[in-house]
Amino acid sequence: MTKKKKKTGNRYGLQAITLCISTAMVLILLGMVVFSVLTAQNLSSYVKENLTVTMMLSDDMTNPEAKQLTADLYKLPYINKVNFISKEQVLKEQTAAMGTDPSEFIGTNPFVGSMEVQLKADYANSDSLKWISKSLKANKKVTDVTYPQDLMDSVNYNLQRINIVLLALAVLLTFVSFSLISNTVRLGMYARRFSIHTMKLVGASWGFIRRPFLRNAMGLGFLAAVIADCVLTGGIYALYTYEPDVMVVLTWQVMAITGGAVLLFGLLITLFCAWLSVNKFLRMKAGDLYKI
Template sequence: MGDQNKYKSGSIFDMQFITSSISTTLVLLLLGLVVFFVLTAHNLSVYVRENISFSVLISDDMKEANILKLQKKLNQEPFVKQSEYISKKQALKEQTEAMGTDPEEFLGYNPFTASIEIKLHSDYANSDSIAKIEKMIKKNTNIQDVLYRKELIDAVNDNIRNISLVLLALAVVLTFISFALINNTIRLAIYSKRFLIHTMKLVGASWGFIRGPFLRKNVWSGILAAIVADSILMGTAYWAVTYEQELLQVITPEVMLIVCASVLAFGIVITWLCAYFSMNKYLRMKANSLYYI
């Protein structure tokens, strides 16, 4: 009976361990969300930029075979992510469906020109790069014009830049807050054992020997908390992409892998550091000081 009680009191899964793990889980969940939003914000910015397109209007004198050759040549350029050739007939059909009337019926001719719609890689989706691309494309005399919405592109890039700065600042602040919360949780847990720590010092135990069990216990608490937090984050992400398939463009497996690895790393590193510094604090204390903290 005595052995059982001793085993239970020394078990790693005591109430203090569970309470500490729950508190750490909530904080790691917060940190995981920060990492998640930072990474998905980057993916979202790439997705938005790569869906901004511009139109290359082709002269009516250019034959379709030559237009397709031009498209193939453009596809080989590093800035092109995707291109689509829209013939005069296709443009007329699309506009007729959009307007509900056929312009050719009352004009007597097809007013639209053939074009190549180009979507850029995200690194080139800015006004400066597009201006250079426009200049290069217009060297071809069969190009009537290059159309793009400069104001929209500038607005998108400005908003993405501002959101990124806000998320970065938020990530830094929440990281410090999370560290403080976990540190406080662990310090309270070790505080309750301060007299036991002092007793071990009195019998000649080294600091490393005394720290060992506390460090291991808190690291295991961090690992358990990280696993629970990762499970919640993965479950939420899975539900989100199941509900809306388009989110797979933003919430990629790579993002979730980085998030889960980050949460696990935070769980191990932060709990170890907090336990280490808290233990050193009580190891340095004199016996009299233990009663006044």
């Protein structure tokens, strides 16, 4: 009798380990997709906010007027950053590049000042830039407004395609994950189907029978989620060690949301799968248990 109980306990322990490892592997894949989606969104914002809109200033604009214009621009809701480049600075840079001072031949500074404006990510698209450009040109001291239209359209188009692919992959992986974890949980329940039927025969309520199975499933789901989070954390640290600049788009919010999503998914899906599996065997009659 003791040997039989020990053998049964070992079998259940092996099933629990298998379920934990299988669930952890699936959660790692799901976490990678969530991580990729969130990082892609941050990358999209980063790229858009680094696209430059150039405002060419009139020759008679003084530096104090330019500083006042800079302050006024920062008050606008769509402005993220403004960099004023004076005509004296342009002359200095061109002199260093050409090796000679053009003003010595012309008698005056032939260059004009400009402002490099970076917009907030929500406004860095073609539709918004049309009316923003008109708004900036309304200032009499602004002679022209230019921006890389083709580059901006290409960035928006490619980022949109990447987001669609990642979202589709996330939905597909969610269904695959549910199927794999559900089958693994069902196999564990299958081995204990006679125990479930015995408890039902002695008068135990369905809720009483379900409770330990659901509790064990949540415990395994939590452990699997912790393992998955640890693996993902190790991968992120390795990525940071290889390329520290990745932290520009890889924020703490991304890591927190990814870890929380993995933990929540691990708990909910194992709980739900265990609930379905236990109910399936609870509804079966004694004769049906031998046919599956």
